[in-house]
Amino acid sequence: MIYKKFGHTGDPLSVIGFGASPLGNVFGSISSEFDRGLVAAAIESGINFFDVSPYYGLGLAEERLGAALQPDRDQCFLATKCGRYGVDDFDFSAAGVTRRFEDSLRRLRTDHVDLLQIHDIEFGDLNQVVGETLPALTVLKEQGKTRFIGITGYWPGLLAETLERHPTDSVLNYCHWNLLADDMDIRLTPTCERLGAALINASPLHMGLLSGGPIAEWHPAPAIVREKASEIVKLCVRNDVDHGTLAVWKCLQHPRVTSTLVGMANVEQVKSACAAVALQPPTGLLSEVEVIMHGALNIWWPQGRAENQECSFNEGIGR
Numbered sequence: 001m002i003y004k005k006f007g008h009t010g011d012p013l014s015v016i017g018f019g020a021s022p023l024g025n026v027f028g029s030i031s032s033e034f035d036r037g038l039v040a041a042a043i044e045s046g047i048n049f050f051d052v053s054p055y056y057g058l059g060l061a062e063e064r065l066g067a068a069l070q071p072d073r074d075q076c077f078l079a080t081k082c083g084r085y086g087v088d089d090f091d092f093s094a095a096g097v098t099r100r101f102e103d104s105l106r107r108l109r110t111d112h113v114d115l116l117q118i119h120d121i122e123f124g125d126l127n128q129v130v131g132e133t134l135p136a137l138t139v140l141k142e143q144g145k146t147r148f149i150g151i152t153g154y155w156p157g158l159l160a161e162t163l164e165r166h167p168t169d170s171v172l173n174y175c176h177w178n179l180l181a182d183d184m185d186i187r188l189t190p191t192c193e194r195l196g197a198a199l200i201n202a203s204p205l206h207m208g209l210l211s212g213g214p215i216a217e218w219h220p221a222p223a224i225v226r227e228k229a230s231e232i233v234k235l236c237v238r239n240d241v242d243h244g245t246l247a248v249w250k251c252l253q254h255p256r257v258t259s260t261l262v263g264m265a266n267v268e269q270v271k272s273a274c275a276a277v278a279l280q281p282p283t284g285l286l287s288e289v290e291v292i293m294h295g296a297l298n299i300w301w302p303q304g305r306a307e308n309q310e311c312s313f314n315e316g317i318g319r
């Protein structure tokens, strides 16, 4: 495993992080008997960064991760979130995030987390996120209930705009820098660089499109994105390269990202992800991926409030 410093603080984070949404059965039901073995396999592979949310399985992922992580809690950097509690259940108020964070701590069996993030800010009123939610998180930081605070979401431009308006220790963006997209770099990457925020990249498999397995029913990607992902998977199979490993490898090539969060549902997927650290893709494979993706990179889907869609935040910014 390789470790990189989290922002200015010096906490060494594994470049591959454990995304715990599968523990909430987000991608299909997984047996709770495997939790400890799965988390232990991640720790054995050198992973020390764990990311969860009360939204994943409506508390189930936090409960399962909290129990599985208990013996190793002090060795791990534990992140959870607030503000999103269900598909359509949002509460970005100061009172709401403060009160419901206590439930997260209880489920996680700990008295503090390392990172508390606002979950999916594109579903909130940006003025409330900046003027009320982030100040509430700052209070929790001052109280020692979280060591760091951050924001997460789908739109990189919106995240950059928010960071400009209120400093945070980290920003988490997903599905905008991997084999199928690279537009995180238009505005978010340079803004994090300039303002000293750690950049966390999530969903290297584009929320499972590059897994080669069944796609989750709720997956919002349009048909063309699914087709391109499927072509990449087939290309990898023909070349005898693990597509999960290649997908994670691609994300590890980003020079500014601290850690890439992978949603691993079994021990094989932990091994497959961690093999990316030493992968040397066969000559020519990446050029073939480029040919597949020509003209099809960065195809978005609508997400969040109308006023928070990406185009509002990238005006005048060229590539």
Ligand code: NAD
Residues within 6 Å of the ligand: 018, 019, 020, 021, 022, 027, 051, 052, 081, 119, 120, 152, 153, 154, 172, 174, 202, 203, 204, 205, 206, 207, 208, 209, 210, 211, 212, 243, 244, 245, 261, 262, 263, 264, 265, 266, 268, 269, 270, 272, 273
């Ligand atoms: P992902 O791209 O990591 O894909 C996960 C899916 O791919 C699962 O079905 C998993 O079983 C499968 N998979 C994983 N490794 C595989 C491998 N090697 N081979 C084949 N299949 C494999 O998507 P994700 O889980 O959405 O993202 C990772 C994590 O990032 C999440 O668990 C979460 O912690 C975080 N995240 C946060 C936000 C947010 O805060 N807004 C959004 C997305 C993701």
